[in-house]
Amino acid sequence: MKMSDVAKLAKVSPATVSRVLCHPELVSKETRQKVMDVINSVNYKPHAVARQFRTKETRIILVVVPDITSSFFSEVLRGIEHIAVTSGYQVILGDTENSVEREEEYINLLYQKQADGLILLTARLNKKKLEELSGQFPLVLACEYMDGLNVPTVSIDNISSARKATEHLIKLGHTKVAHITGPISIVLSRDRLKGYKQAMVSHELEIDSAYIQEGDQTFDSGYNQMLKLLSLETPPTAVFVFNDDMAMGVIKAVKDCYMSVPEDIAVVGFDHIKMSVIYEPKLTTVAQPKYEIGKQAMELLLKQITGQLMNKKKIVLKDELIIGASCGQNSATTRTLEKI
Amino acid sequence: MKMSDVAKLAKVSPATVSRVLCHPELVSKETRQKVMDVINSVNYKPHAVARQFRTKETRIILVVVPDITSSFFSEVLRGIEHIAVTSGYQVILGDTENSVEREEEYINLLYQKQADGLILLTARLNKKKLEELSGQFPLVLACEYMDGLNVPTVSIDNISSARKATEHLIKLGHTKVAHITGPISIVLSRDRLKGYKQAMVSHELEIDSAYIQEGDQTFDSGYNQMLKLLSLETPPTAVFVFNDDMAMGVIKAVKDCYMSVPEDIAVVGFDHIKMSVIYEPKLTTVAQPKYEIGKQAMELLLKQITGQLMNKKKIVLKDELIIGASCGQNSATTRTLEKI
DNA sequence: CTGAAAGCGCTTACAG
DNA sequence: CTGAAAGCGCTTACAG
Numbered sequence: 001m002k003m004s005d006v007a008k009l010a011k012v013s014p015a016t017v018s019r020v021l022c023h024p025e026l027v028s029k030e031t032r033q034k035v036m037d038v039i040n041s042v043n044y045k046p047h048a049v050a051r052q053f054r055t056k057e058t059r060i061i062l063v064v065v066p067d068i069t070s071s072f073f074s075e076v077l078r079g080i081e082h083i084a085v086t087s088g089y090q091v092i093l094g095d096t097e098n099s100v101e102r103e104e105e106y107i108n109l110l111y112q113k114q115a116d117g118l119i120l121l122t123a124r125l126n127k128k129k130l131e132e133l134s135g136q137f138p139l140v141l142a143c144e145y146m147d148g149l150n151v152p153t154v155s156i157d158n159i160s161s162a163r164k165a166t167e168h169l170i171k172l173g174h175t176k177v178a179h180i181t182g183p184i185s186i187v188l189s190r191d192r193l194k195g196y197k198q199a200m201v202s203h204e205l206e207i208d209s210a211y212i213q214e215g216d217q218t219f220d221s222g223y224n225q226m227l228k229l230l231s232l233e234t235p236p237t238a239v240f241v242f243n244d245d246m247a248m249g250v251i252k253a254v255k256d257c258y259m260s261v262p263e264d265i266a267v268v269g270f271d272h273i274k275m276s277v278i279y280e281p282k283l284t285t286v287a288q289p290k291y292e293i294g295k296q297a298m299e300l301l302l303k304q305i306t307g308q309l310m311n312k313k314k315i316v317l318k319d320e321l322i323i324g325a326s327c328g329q330n331s332a333t334t335r336t337l338e339k340i
Numbered sequence: 341m342k343m344s345d346v347a348k349l350a351k352v353s354p355a356t357v358s359r360v361l362c363h364p365e366l367v368s369k370e371t372r373q374k375v376m377d378v379i380n381s382v383n384y385k386p387h388a389v390a391r392q393f394r395t396k397e398t399r400i401i402l403v404v405v406p407d408i409t410s411s412f413f414s415e416v417l418r419g420i421e422h423i424a425v426t427s428g429y430q431v432i433l434g435d436t437e438n439s440v441e442r443e444e445e446y447i448n449l450l451y452q453k454q455a456d457g458l459i460l461l462t463a464r465l466n467k468k469k470l471e472e473l474s475g476q477f478p479l480v481l482a483c484e485y486m487d488g489l490n491v492p493t494v495s496i497d498n499i500s501s502a503r504k505a506t507e508h509l510i511k512l513g514h515t516k517v518a519h520i521t522g523p524i525s526i527v528l529s530r531d532r533l534k535g536y537k538q539a540m541v542s543h544e545l546e547i548d549s550a551y552i553q554e555g556d557q558t559f560d561s562g563y564n565q566m567l568k569l570l571s572l573e574t575p576p577t578a579v580f581v582f583n584d585d586m587a588m589g590v591i592k593a594v595k596d597c598y599m600s601v602p603e604d605i606a607v608v609g610f611d612h613i614k615m616s617v618i619y620e621p622k623l624t625t626v627a628q629p630k631y632e633i634g635k636q637a638m639e640l641l642l643k644q645i646t647g648q649l650m651n652k653k654k655i656v657l658k659d660e661l662i663i664g665a666s667c668g669q670n671s672a673t674t675r676t677l678e679k680i
Numbered sequence: 681c682t683g684a685a686a687g688c689g690c691t692t693a694c695a696g
Numbered sequence: 697c698t699g700a701a702a703g704c705g706c707t708t709a710c711a712g
Contacts, residue, residue, distance in 0.1 A: 002705055013683045018707055028681055048452040050705035053393040054688055060432070068418055069614075074409045081408070081435050085442075090449070092400070093433040095421050102425075109430070112388040219618055248618060274409075275615050278559055278588060342689055353699045358691055368697055390689035394704055 001044050010038040021046060061301060062115040064094040064106050066122035071273040072243075072290060073121055076142060079294020080119055087302055089116075100124045110137045117301045120144075123187070138304035142297035144187050145314070152304065154297040156319040158188055161286045162195025162240070164321055165268045168284070169238040170203050172327060174266060178211035178236035180225045180246055189214075189242060192270065196240055211236055215246045222249025230257055230265075237265060238327075244269040244276040244285055251279070251326065262328030272322055282324035289317050341384050350378040361386060401641060402455040404434040404446050406462035411613040412583075412630060413461055416482060419634020420459055427642055429456075440464045450477045457641045460484075463527065478644035482637035484527050485654070492644065494637040496659040498528055501626045502535025502580070504661055505608045508624070509578040510543050512667060514606060518551035518576035520565045520586055529554075529582060532610065536580055551576055555586045562589025570597055570605075577605060578667075584609040584616040584625055591619070591666065602668030612662055622664035629657050 007014040012035060019026050020035040027035070038044070052058045063080055065073045081091050092115060094106035103124055109115050110133070117138030123130060127149050133139055134151040145155040169177050179196040182189035193212070200207050210232055215221040222241060226249065229236055241247035247269030254265045261267050261281055269276055272287035296315050303309065323329060347354040352375060359366050360375040367375070378384070392398045403420055405413045421431050432455060434446035443464055449455050450473070457478035463470060467489055473479055474491040485495040509517050519536040522529035533552070540547050550572055555561040562581060566589065569576055581587035587609030594605045601607050601621055609616055612627035636655050643650060663669060 003707095004705080014705090015683060015685095015707075016681090019682085022707075026681075031681080043451075045448070045451040047705055048449070048454040049389060049393045049398060050688095051707075053389045053690090053704090054706045054708090056688075058389060063433075068421070069411065069414045071409065071411065074414050077433075078408055078435060078437070081433060082437070085445075090454070091433045093403075093417075093421060093431045095418060097418070097422070105425075108385070109388070111385040114388040114430070219614075252618070274559075275618075278592070278615075279618070280620070343691095344689080354689090355691080355699060355701095356697090359698085362691075366697075371697080387689055390704095391691080393688085393706090394690045394692085396704075 001042055003044075003046065006035070006038050006042065006044050009042065010035045056113075057305075058114065058116050059088055060090045060092055060115045061117045061119065061298075061305075062092045062094055062106060062109055063119045064096060064103055064121060066096050066098050068093065068095040071275065072271050072288075073143075075290035076121060076294040076297075079291040080142075080298045081294075082291075083295050083298035083302075087298075089302075096122065098122075107133065117305050119297050119301055124185075138301055140297045140301045140304070142293055145191070145316075146187055152300050152313050154293050154300060154315045154317065156288050156293075157316050158191035159195040159198070161270075161319045161321075162192035163199045164195075165270065165286050166196045166199035166240045167203070168321060169240060169266055169268060169327065170199060170205065172238070172266060172329070174236075174238035175205055176208075176211070176234065176236040177205065177238045177240060178208075178213070178229050180213050180215045180222060180229075180239060180241045180250065182215060182217050182242040182246075184214050192242055215242060217243055217245060219245050219249040219252075222246025223253045224249075226250040226253035227257070230254070230259075235265075238267070239265060240268045242270055244271045244273045244283055247283055247285065247326070248275065248279050251281070251283075261326050266327040268327060276324070281326045283322075284324040284327040285322050287320045287322045289319070292317055341382055343384075343386065346375070346378050346382065346384050349382065350375045396453075398454065398456050399428055400430045400432055400455045401457045401459065401638075401645075402432045402434055402446060402449055403459045404436060404443055404461060406436050406438050408433065408435040411615065412611050412628070413483075415630035416461060416634040416637075419631040420482075420638045421634075422631075423635050423638035423642075427638075429642075436462065438462075447473065457645050459637050459641055464525075478641055480637045480641045480644070482633055485531070485656070486527055492640050492650070492653050494633050494640060494655045494657065496628050496633075497656050498531035499535040499538070501610075501659045501661075502532035503539045504535075505610065505626050506536045506539035506580045507543070508661060509580060509606055509608060509667065510539060510545065512578070512606060512669070514576075514578035515545055516548075516551070516574065516576040516578065517545065518548075518553070518569050518579045520553050520555045520562060520569075520579060520581045520590065522555060522557050522582040522586075524554050532582055555582060557583055557585060559585050559589040559592075562586025563593045564589075566590040566593035567597070570594070570599075575605075578607070579605060580608045582610055584611045584613045584623055587623055587625065587666070588615065588619050591621070591623075601666050606667040608667060616664070621666045623662075624664040624667040625662050627660045627662045629659070632657055 003017050004014045007017045020032050084091050096102040119140045121143050123144050131150050141151050141153045181193050213225040215225045247267050250267050251261045254261050269283045269285035272285045276283040276285050343357050344354045347357045360372050424431050436442040459480045461483050463484045471490050481491050481493045521533050553565040555565045590607050591601045594601050609623045609625035612625045616623040616625050
């Protein structure tokens, strides 16, 4: 069943049927009714690809995500998808499984006009390529902020959040604060490391390079890096960890060494994933507005697609330090007092 | 840049360019080379939608998932996506956020020919509608098995897995075994409940209807239902729980009542999500081959799309009972001995 | 308010 | 092995 068949049945031209569907206000009430009756009675559905081909818009966007099984990204994705569907767009999922090659394969879809725009939840591509891409297609970078990059971006301020998280530990009286980073190849890791260092320096604490260990984002790597830190001659008394997965691994390592969190070691994580609330002790962690990041990224993309361009706008959303039990507010207060 | 432009530059017809791209074996080596050189030098990419429109295949499939933020579904999705991309297909993500209406909206995409096939990770639709859909479009149902439904399906045998899980508790010496179900409106919940009952009956244990509580799949609901069970006059000594999220909530409830898992209450979960290994005590749980379910679902869908139809085949994959610490293998053995 | 006609960029059956 | 031509199902500028 195609539009011309509907037209015949309704005794109008195909153009009129098309108008009823796309611009009903251009058609007289009676004609409209007549056509709608036929459409409903034969259950006609317009051929999406034909329309896309004719109008040159697919109403599809592509979302490239480094790891779809991650609790963090899947919530951002939900935000994107929800707004997309509400606005009449569909989402093609591009799970790169952390591979740059797959990232580039997906981006090919844009050149083939398979999608009207792109949201990147990961940016392993270099700055030049990203800007070039952004010049050619509607593009939004979410989660990762890249300094001096001329591409619309939605993210939190990772540097200041990391600084805040570290300062929380310092204010609790800790001086030997370690940091387990994410893969140092990604900007996020470098930003959070920067924030950690800023906090240390501004409180005149020494940054012991043995206190900085690189993890790979997984629970196990948090576990292993923590064992390393614990076996130092002077182990830290507090650790700021790149993400919650690793932070939980850190806690597990501490437990396995017959020590306690927060009594012996205070831990702060990052992301506030669902599990961070369930794990014991409940994590102190930086909550990112995951759904909101997705939502705003999609809205920014839509603005570009519809041409309400906003000169490469950056949106920085508010994060929040969620106080759990993994830093020991109370015992820390005591420590501060002892110092005084 | 379109195909006819490339053709002009290469001094051949558009048909030849098309053949170079789609059926290179039909073109002489020299012509092919000449055309490829032009394609590369101008970086021509064929217009995907035009091709889709002409060939009547989108090489897009639709995956409808009830909850993209769930660790379980996102791993199944990864399996689907991986095989899809490897086979030259793209995946449109349909996150229903557990709403039946949204499920139907997504399915509309099939009628509009936006996708070549559909994988359902949730089936709230009734049997008749599903079979009708399956008659019209390539369709695979994954995760949920529906009795007597004539639709290709990939799943585990939920009844026998649930029976096995419950029997594990019974063999450990428990006679007062409770079950916290999922939402009883979904088939999976009813199947696992069935398995639980089978195990109880076949071991001649009484099924106390107060021992069966309906949860909603979340941690919190596991927590709440467990509190209810613990406040019974004769509380159970073991609980088989519909999924791991709720099982962790159950454990938390037990702890909060100053009791221990597994000493006071033994717990078995379902799914073997990542967190189940990290949580303490480590869950005993039924592992579903999540990635494999996704993979096989996609392969089954591809077979339908390419017309290698396999009379509404069902694939039942093997699950595995993973023994953690939440059932107390040892203490249980003791109990059994005591009984003797 | 409505219709006739052109055309979006490809692929493929047909002819040579 | 190659080209000319038709046509996939829509939408929209144009004319009336």
